[in-house]
Amino acid sequence: QQQVKQSPQSLIVQKGGISIINCAYENTAFDYFPWYQQFPGKGPALLIAIRPDVSEKKEGRFTISFNKSAKQFSLHIMDSQPGDSATYFCAARRRGSTLGRLYFGRGTQLTVWP
Amino acid sequence: DGGITQSPKYLFRKEGQNVTLSCEQNLNHDAMYWYRQDPGQGLRLIYYSQIVNDFQKGDIAEGYSVSREKKESFPLTVTSAQKNPTAFYLCATLNYRGLLTEAFFGQGTRLTVV
Numbered sequence: 001q002q003q004v005k006q007s008p009q010s011l012i013v014q015k016g017g018i019s020i021i022n023c024a025y026e027n028t029a030f031d032y033f034p035w036y037q038q039f040p041g042k043g044p045a046l047l048i049a050i051r052p053d054v055s056e057k058k059e060g061r062f063t064i065s066f067n068k069s070a071k072q073f074s075l076h077i078m079d080s081q082p083g084d085s086a087t088y089f090c091a092a093r094r095r096g097s098t099l100g101r102l103y104f105g106r107g108t109q110l111t112v113w114p
Numbered sequence: 115d116g117g118i119t120q121s122p123k124y125l126f127r128k129e130g131q132n133v134t135l136s137c138e139q140n141l142n143h144d145a146m147y148w149y150r151q152d153p154g155q156g157l158r159l160i161y162y163s164q165i166v167n168d169f170q171k172g173d174i175a176e177g178y179s180v181s182r183e184k185k186e187s188f189p190l191t192v193t194s195a196q197k198n199p200t201a202f203y204l205c206a207t208l209n210y211r212g213l214l215t216e217a218f219f220g221q222g223t224r225l226t227v228v
Binding site: 006009032034036041042043044045046049051089091093101102104105106107 | 118147149154155156157159162172204206208213214215216217219220221222
């Protein structure tokens with residue numbers, strides 16, 4: 001059973017466009033939502049993260065929007081660049097789980113055309 | 115250089131053989147994880163360990179075994195009981211920093227059954 005549902009599975013965007021990746025969850029015990037970026041042949045790396053007490057977090061061209069009532073969060077990549085082409089994973093952590101696991105979505109393969 | 119070292123980068127296994135994937139970290143993190151990555155499947159948790167000499171099964175532990183004799187090392191053995199072992203394997207540590215949890219990943223080992 002997938003704890004975090006991610007869509008779309010793949011996304012093609014033109015250079016300069018906005019890339020939007022969505023994630024949804026059911027478990028209200030989740031209290032931390034990171035996004036990871038993975039380039040081919042490499043391990044994922046933390047991109048940006050949000051806690052549910054804020055509705056939006058922005059770091060450069062990357063923004064997380066969080067809707068607590070809908071139990072959804074999304075990653076927006078503004079002015080998408082070919083170098084952003086990678087696989088993106090959303091994830092969630094349960095409240096009170098310090099060294100416990102992160103639950104990952106299935107990933108979105110983003111391709112940005114020049 | 116602080117980080118996670120996985121070896122080898124590529125590994126070929128004959129049917130019926132056991133193989134061991136190495137994961138070493140010098141980040142001084144307590145928690146270590148093994149994930150399996152297949153196209154469209156995301157990151158699936160195999161085993162994790164929060165402390166030396168203790169580990170827990172993840173979602174797809176069948177056909178795999180681990181040990182955690184030292185804090186720095188968390189090797190994964192893919193046994194002959196794993197029917198479809200061809201995949202990209204990722205080792206990770208988890209660092210809890212107050213309200214945040216960050217996973218650090220190695221560069222991965224690509225295992226192919228020949």
